[in-house]
Amino acid sequence: MAIQSVGLDPVTAFGLVGVCGVGAQWLAWRLRLPAIVLMLAAGLLVGPATGIFDPARDIGALTGPLISLAVAVILFEGGLSLDLHRLGDARGGVKRLVLIGAPLGWLTSTLALVYAAGLSWEAAAVFGGIMIVTGPTVIAPLLRSARLARRPAQLLQWEAIVNDPIGALAAVLAFEVVLVLRAGHSAGAALADLAVGIGAATLIGIAAGYGIAYTFRRGRVPEFMKVPVLFVALLAAFAASDRLLHESGLLAVTVMGLVIANADLPSMTELRRFKEHATVLLVSGVFILLAAGLTTEQIAMLDWRAALFVVSVVLLARPLTVLVSLLGTKLPMKERLFIAFTGPRGVVLVAVAGLFGQRLAEAGIEDGARMGPLAFILVLSTVVLHGFTLAPLGRWLGLANKEKPGLLIVGGSRFTTQLAETLQKTEVPVLITDPNHAHLIRPRAAGIKTFYGDILGEAAEDSVELIAYGTLLAATDNDAYNTLVATDLAPELGRDAVWQIARAKDDRPRHTLPTQLGGRGFANGRTFETLKGLIGEGWRFRVTKLSEEYTVEDWKEKRPNAIPIMRIKPKGELRFVPSRDAVKGEPGARIVALLPPDAFEDPAPAGDTLGAGPVAELAVPKANLP
Numbered sequence: 001m002a003i004q005s006v007g008l009d010p011v012t013a014f015g016l017v018g019v020c021g022v023g024a025q026w027l028a029w030r031l032r033l034p035a036i037v038l039m040l041a042a043g044l045l046v047g048p049a050t051g052i053f054d055p056a057r058d059i060g061a062l063t064g065p066l067i068s069l070a071v072a073v074i075l076f077e078g079g080l081s082l083d084l085h086r087l088g089d090a091r092g093g094v095k096r097l098v099l100i101g102a103p104l105g106w107l108t109s110t111l112a113l114v115y116a117a118g119l120s121w122e123a124a125a126v127f128g129g130i131m132i133v134t135g136p137t138v139i140a141p142l143l144r145s146a147r148l149a150r151r152p153a154q155l156l157q158w159e160a161i162v163n164d165p166i167g168a169l170a171a172v173l174a175f176e177v178v179l180v181l182r183a184g185h186s187a188g189a190a191l192a193d194l195a196v197g198i199g200a201a202t203l204i205g206i207a208a209g210y211g212i213a214y215t216f217r218r219g220r221v222p223e224f225m226k227v228p229v230l231f232v233a234l235l236a237a238f239a240a241s242d243r244l245l246h247e248s249g250l251l252a253v254t255v256m257g258l259v260i261a262n263a264d265l266p267s268m269t270e271l272r273r274f275k276e277h278a279t280v281l282l283v284s285g286v287f288i289l290l291a292a293g294l295t296t297e298q299i300a301m302l303d304w305r306a307a308l309f310v311v312s313v314v315l316l317a318r319p320l321t322v323l324v325s326l327l328g329t330k331l332p333m334k335e336r337l338f339i340a341f342t343g344p345r346g347v348v349l350v351a352v353a354g355l356f357g358q359r360l361a362e363a364g365i366e367d368g369a370r371m372g373p374l375a376f377i378l379v380l381s382t383v384v385l386h387g388f389t390l391a392p393l394g395r396w397l398g399l400a401n402k403e404k405p406g407l408l409i410v411g412g413s414r415f416t417t418q419l420a421e422t423l424q425k426t427e428v429p430v431l432i433t434d435p436n437h438a439h440l441i442r443p444r445a446a447g448i449k450t451f452y453g454d455i456l457g458e459a460a461e462d463s464v465e466l467i468a469y470g471t472l473l474a475a476t477d478n479d480a481y482n483t484l485v486a487t488d489l490a491p492e493l494g495r496d497a498v499w500q501i502a503r504a505k506d507d508r509p510r511h512t513l514p515t516q517l518g519g520r521g522f523a524n525g526r527t528f529e530t531l532k533g534l535i536g537e538g539w540r541f542r543v544t545k546l547s548e549e550y551t552v553e554d555w556k557e558k559r560p561n562a563i564p565i566m567r568i569k570p571k572g573e574l575r576f577v578p579s580r581d582a583v584k585g586e587p588g589a590r591i592v593a594l595l596p597p598d599a600f601e602d603p604a605p606a607g608d609t610l611g612a613g614p615v616a617e618l619a620v621p622k623a624n625l626p
Helices: 002-006 010-031 035-049 060-080 088-099 101-117 121-130 136-146 150-183 187-217 223-244 249-261 268-292 296-300 304-325 333-340 347-362 366-396 414-425 437-445 458-463 479-493 528-536 552-558
Strands: 406-410 430-434 449-452 469-474 498-500 540-545 563-568 574-576 590-595 617-619
Touching (some): 010 035, 010 268, 035 268, 060 223, 060 249, 060 268, 088 101, 121 150, 136 150, 150 249, 150 333, 150 347, 187 223, 187 249, 223 249, 223 268, 296 366, 304 333, 304 366, 347 366, 406 414, 414 540, 414 590, 469 479, 469 574, 479 498
Parallel strands (some): 430 449
Antiparallel strands (some): 563 574
């Protein structure tokens, strides 16, 4: 109670929000749990549970505007992801989920709120509009962890992004109608104002998007100012639209992001990184603020009807909406069922529901106060449910990659072909890509999966399931291209998972690149030509499995001339080895190394038998040598 009476100053409050939000996301990454669950838990802990932080007390009137601006940036990030060139064969399904699914979802959600949660028709109509949204900030990390096939993943992600502003506008429409009916004003006049506001928001978003694209393409803005200019333009578009019609700014910023995403700007990489970083910070902050702002009275409103409401949404409203929307499409039934039973809600639902619930309560609709708690319990339930069932459901329906995370090799050569053959014998999925068709002849003859084309091109985005490969090796005969590939794909795969064959002149200070360029090195800095020469001399790969009896020290002692390339952890994680001294391994791990020809002629050392015993080794047959 003493803490509650004293409170926090605004600076300390903002620091606490940042630590709790980002800390919860980091902890979720470490524990491989849904981040939103830990963020909600952190907000409830510092808020209603302990009283350390109360947004209304410690931040005051700034809380609402901060949340609104954060949601605007999050929706802009969603619009910036809507590159129409990447939609592919999911286009028809997305249209149906938006044009048919949005109004149908509004209806089914409203019915669930009335008959299951017990809300009045007025509050249910407003809340039902918000429930159209399915949370792109929640869907994206779930899809990454589930490693789904491309089309169902695209359908879920695009539905979430496009329906976010539509849900907010549906809530605005219902809210305005409710106020008109209660005040006795003309419904026609209210609807006309709404149409003008929506049209103006769309035009503002288009103008802002084209303005940014024009100035960036013509070089009117220097590189170091592009992100600040973009951010200010985003806030200005949101404020201008919101001034005309409250919450229409969400539509304006989404349209603005959509226009910029399809403008084919050369600086899109920097813009995407900005929006990704901003989204992580803002999502963290919004969830902490909303969860900490809950009162014990609001939490006490969650009774058995709240549980019935969640069940009716997950098992009735969502499946019915999706199955009816996709009726008559060419999508396989297993994909329709998967999408029908996948509908996690996220930050926009909680933020907008809390905002409109408060305003309905101020307008005299008492059960408007229940919207915030119901939104929280729906978000928490769906995120936990889908967070732990999405991957198993995808595998059960045959829509998820059942294999271990594999290796993506950029560059076809004798070295990479033999490495791929060796890994395939250990059941590690491998894909070799190369823009030179001749370089893929050898891996194709060896039965290795290949992709002909530039891994950085649009064709690769449509044809390569990048999410199925957790590790990348850039190993072409072009050092500059290897560096480009490793640098471009490092943010998506993670820098720890991107490796590159050593550059020919990297040991010379004049040619050394900054650490932020390229991938990590392996094989003690051996270059493409060096490794190619070793293969030509008859060096071959061998996989050695470690055990309690045969440790990594035993392997080093008995294989003094071996060149360790990588190790495979017991759970299948791949890790290239920078040098011989860096070789590590626990029992069950496997070491992939290059051995000289005489190592296959001499008898295997004690405890180092071929194919049996404490260390099982697999060698590529000599017939497969070039």
